[in-house]
Amino acid sequence: MNPLFEPLALGDLHLANRIVMAPMTRNRAGADGVPGPLMAEHYAQRAAAGLIVAEGTWPSAEGQSYCRQPGIATAAQVAGWKRVTDAVHARGGRIVLQIMHGGRIGSHHIKAAGVATVAPSALQAAGEIVTDSAGMQPYDMPQALSTDAVRAVVHGYGQAALHARAAGFDGVELHGTSGYLPMQFLSSGTNLRTDHYGGGAAQRARFAIECLQAMAQAIGSARVGLRLNPGNTYNDTSDEDSAATHAELMRQAAALDLAYLHVMRAPVPDIDAFALARTHFGERLILNDGFGPDNAAQSLQAHPGAALSFARHFIGNPDLVERLRSGQPLARFDRKTLYTPGAAGYTDYAMA
Secondary structure, three states, X not given: OOHHHOOEEEOXXXXXXXXXXXXXXXXXXXXXXXXXXXXXXXXXXXXXXXXXXXXXXXXXXXXXXOOOOOEOOOHHHHHHHHHHHHHHHHOXXXXXXXXXXXXXXXXXXXXXXXXXXXXXXXXXXXXXXXXXXXXXXXXXXXXXXXXXXXXXXXXXXHHHHHXXXXXXXXXXXXXXXXXXXXXXXXXXOOOOOXXXXXXXXXXXXXXXXXXXXXXXXXXXXXXXXXXXXXXXXXXXXXXXXXXXXXXXXXXXXXXXXXXXXXEEOOOOOOOOHHHHHHHHOOOOEEEEOOOOOOOHHHHHHHOOOOEEEEOHHHXXXXXXXXXXXXXXXXXXXXXXXXXXXXXXXXXXXXXX
């Protein structure tokens, strides 16, 4: 049997197959961060995946990074997501929510009036961000979080996990990469703190670990995952030794008995992220590497006990699982509609 289609248990998450839909920001929520019927249709179309990891979702207003990005902080947002999870579960699917606090990656042109942009240290990210109201704008200069404020953000992750379960999600995933808040704490280039959240790798990992602990305490560790990408420098992050830093975080996370580690292949040749994860975290892995029909099964044979996540192939192929099973060719997707509002390029791809 093709290992892609074998069932797998990751903690309390029981997957019918080992094909995972990776989280992808698509900017289809309302201006208030509430998921609407279009998002419910989009995710339900892809419910044949063994697990869906829904897109990065802000746990509090200050954590919002992008226009039309969903939240999980208000009653209306919880209700909106409940429509999504009900639609996925009605088709036999499993779905977890990726919790994403953007930290310094954001703009006051996107957030509600008076909502601050915060970070471990007062260091502005290089680059610009798209806003609906003012076009391209530089990232805000963030406010450095006080120690008490850090603890409040950690508490917010726990609340977000509770809200996610109230919304019907089977679990949650901590977004620990791509230059967002946990990675800002983790990376030596963005964390200049002198309290116990800064310093060596063990101290810089503390924020992510405390967030995972808060989420685990709220809903159980067997429903909590973590996503990492050693070597990633997206959104102007840098680290003096990314492999060693991520190994430290993986070792600490392994002690929490999480459902899984979702690890992306490193973008640099001197880091083997999958080997790093297996050595320092264990076997409950979801691997992400731009897999396709030609190498997916072989990759699973090389990594027994793992699942594979697919991102872009799920955009143009809502029926990706069936296409992989039957050997049908994959459809292409329209890059111009990745982040635009509306159904075009979101729910209008044909099923085979």
